[in-house]
Amino acid sequence: MMRHYTSVVFGLVILSVASASWGQDASDRWRVVHAGTLLSSPGTLPLEHQTLVIKNDRVDRIVSGFATPESLDLSDAETINLQDHFVLPGLVDMHVHLTSDRGVSLPGVDAGRDVYSMTIGIRNARKTLHAGYTTVRNPGSAGWSIFALRDGIQSGDLEGPRLFVAGHTIRIGTDGSSGSCYSVDSCRQAVRRQIAMGADFIKVYATCSGAQPCAHEKAPAVFMLDELKAVVETAKTRELKVAAHAHTTAGINLALQAGVDSVEHASWLNDTSYHLLLESGGYVVPTLMVKDMIRRGLGSRDPATRARLERSLVEHPRRVAEAFAAGVKIASGSDAGVVPHGRNARELEWYVDIGLSEMEAIVTATVNAAALLGQSEHLGTLEPGKLADVIAVPESPLENISELFNVDFVMKAGKVYKNAR
Numbered sequence: 001m002m003r004h005y006t007s008v009v010f011g012l013v014i015l016s017v018a019s020a021s022w023g024q025d026a027s028d029r030w031r032v033v034h035a036g037t038l039l040s041s042p043g044t045l046p047l048e049h050q051t052l053v054i055k056n057d058r059v060d061r062i063v064s065g066f067a068t069p070e071s072l073d074l075s076d077a078e079t080i081n082l083q084d085h086f087v088l089p090g091l092v093d094m095h096v097h098l099t100s101d102r103g104v105s106l107p108g109v110d111a112g113r114d115v116y117s118m119t120i121g122i123r124n125a126r127k128t129l130h131a132g133y134t135t136v137r138n139p140g141s142a143g144w145s146i147f148a149l150r151d152g153i154q155s156g157d158l159e160g161p162r163l164f165v166a167g168h169t170i171r172i173g174t175d176g177s178s179g180s181c182y183s184v185d186s187c188r189q190a191v192r193r194q195i196a197m198g199a200d201f202i203k204v205y206a207t208c209s210g211a212q213p214c215a216h217e218k219a220p221a222v223f224m225l226d227e228l229k230a231v232v233e234t235a236k237t238r239e240l241k242v243a244a245h246a247h248t249t250a251g252i253n254l255a256l257q258a259g260v261d262s263v264e265h266a267s268w269l270n271d272t273s274y275h276l277l278l279e280s281g282g283y284v285v286p287t288l289m290v291k292d293m294i295r296r297g298l299g300s301r302d303p304a305t306r307a308r309l310e311r312s313l314v315e316h317p318r319r320v321a322e323a324f325a326a327g328v329k330i331a332s333g334s335d336a337g338v339v340p341h342g343r344n345a346r347e348l349e350w351y352v353d354i355g356l357s358e359m360e361a362i363v364t365a366t367v368n369a370a371a372l373l374g375q376s377e378h379l380g381t382l383e384p385g386k387l388a389d390v391i392a393v394p395e396s397p398l399e400n401i402s403e404l405f406n407v408d409f410v411m412k413a414g415k416v417y418k419n420a421r
Contacts, residue, residue: 030077035087057413090134090389092369095333114143125160132407140169207251221251228258285333288350
């Protein structure tokens, strides 16, 4: 009888342990990060000698001084020593094209373009993450590769920044391809197609590309107001934000009247644009880094195009600075893919060059970018409950914004991806 009772008890214990292991997640993973200087919330003053306590993928708390795991009753926690570094939230780039590289030729659609784009995207995603950009927004691509890249990163199969994608750009066209539209009804259909593909937001071409003659300062928008409103209203049925590629004054202002959330590039802003942006709370994503490429290529341009681009080289930065001075919100976006991947921080150098402080420039790539994504609850600062996206540089970027080219530690959602200290 005793033997039978013992066997039953032993069996119940084994069953209980097995059930617990099958029914519960693995043990919590704790990390203790010692930050020499910590800018936990860009826009506020950094603090010296701080400890970030990280539980799994989130910030648990911040403790003054260099607390040991034992003093925190976390004896199994890993300690990461960044005592001689400046620590800040992972950066966000709101305008990249990960599956594109300037100068790289890809085969046609029927010859496997999507597959080749994916290989480029895998490489650029890793390069971007290692540059300290833990989140990016990808406005516009072809095929399915960008969706596969996003999902592969999210699942942990691929290494790269957290990725928000627009799918195919909504554009004027009558060929019936994904993204093309020519009326209110067809524009609604085009947006719904991107939603069905899994888009996180919608991008619309409100004007021509910046290098084209139809993108000059006085050029009209390429959509009608009712068509742009149809794009915005359809996106809102799924609570998706809309980013408008817009260079010309008319295109910028028409897109803002239609209710877009951000204006990408915004080359020819005017006083009406500032008013509309302030009234709506919209953002400008300037992509000023492209100006470096434009300047280098002026010699190959015909006289008329060169004169137009030279004027843009002066006016675009000036108008972005004027908009910022008027209170317009800026979210950093580099247009990487048109310009080199992994050099995204050059965009922030541009902001300082046009008059923003180093702190204000960092805010555009953290707090403001998170807000435009609708992700302020999770991104943009290092506060309890938010994702543990942490980067570190040897010296203070508040003294020299170019220090952000020297990122030698990257953590995304509590996992270390780069540690070159």
